[in-house]
Amino acid sequence: MQVLTTELPGVLIIEPDRFGDARGFFSESWNRRRMAGHGVEIDFVQDNHSLSVEPGTLRGLHFQTPPHAQAKLVRCGRGAFMDVVADIRHGSPTYGRWLGVDLSFENGRQLLVPEGFLHGFVTRQPETEIIYKCSDYYAPDCDAAVRFDDPDLAIDWGLDGPPILSDKDAAAPRLRGLPAYFTWKG
Numbered sequence: 187m188q189v190l191t192t193e194l195p196g197v198l199i200i201e202p203d204r205f206g207d208a209r210g211f212f213s214e215s216w217n218r219r220r221m222a223g224h225g226v227e228i229d230f231v232q233d234n235h236s237l238s239v240e241p242g243t244l245r246g247l248h249f250q251t252p253p254h255a256q257a258k259l260v261r262c263g264r265g266a267f268m269d270v271v272a273d274i275r276h277g278s279p280t281y282g283r284w285l286g287v288d289l290s291f292e293n294g295r296q297l298l299v300p301e302g303f304l305h306g307f308v309t310r311q312p313e314t315e316i317i318y319k320c321s322d323y324y325a326p327d328c329d330a331a332v333r334f335d336d337p338d339l340a341i342d343w344g345l346d347g348p349p350i351l352s353d354k355d356a357a358a359p360r361l362r363g364l365p366a367y368f369t370w371k372g
């Protein structure tokens with residue numbers, strides 16, 4: 187397993203080993219003890235799985251506010267998508283910066299999204315499945331979003347045309363104007 191740091195402190199790219207044989211492959215998609223050895227000690231409590239039928243489907247940018255903030259460990263079950271995180275930890279040296287990482291069934295990569303980050307993705311292939319672990323339960327009262335095309339974030343989603351969005355995401359507010367839910371702790 188490879189654990190790669192990124193330019194956003196706390197965001198990690200994880201490349202689990204795949205053991206291939208005549209049947210296909212085997213891979214450990216989460217190993218708490220091994221990740222603790224890389225400084226990641228998270229008690230995940232909920233696993234989510236979603237299917238996006240059309241390429242160009244965009245979900246995000248989402249987060250849950252405290253006291254139900256979530257860290258997430260994201261991977262692709264089928265197809266391919268670009269996973270995006272954006273730092274909204276006030277006082278962070280990388281506040282407002284975003285990162286996009288290609289996750290696919292083929293590359294088997296995972297992205298660790300810490301608390302204090304917006305999260306979203308855009309699918310690149312039809313019938314794309316995303317599977318992710320969450321460190322807190324779904325809390326509808328704490329469910330929050332920022333518009334995917336917020337000019338202050340200026341995320342390059344690599345889209346040719348308008349994405350397919352939920353009504354909720356199409357109406358999401360800009361980052362500026364939101365309370366400072368998260369502060370950088372160094």
Ligand SMILES: Cc1cn([C@H]2C[C@H](O)[C@@H](COP(=O)(O)OP(=O)(O)O[C@H]3O[C@@H](C)C(=O)[C@@H](O)[C@H]3O)O2)c(=O)[nH]c1=O
Nearest residue numbers: 234236245246247248249258305306307323324352354
């Ligand atoms: C997120 C979530 C949704 N739901 C329900 C609420 C709603 O009826 C339906 C669809 O919800 P949404 O439209 O919010 O689903 P979706 O747009 O896929 O939301 C997800 O997007 C990605 C980017 C994330 O990071 C996730 O944390 C989550 O916010 O599922 C749950 O029951 N549990 C959950 O944990």
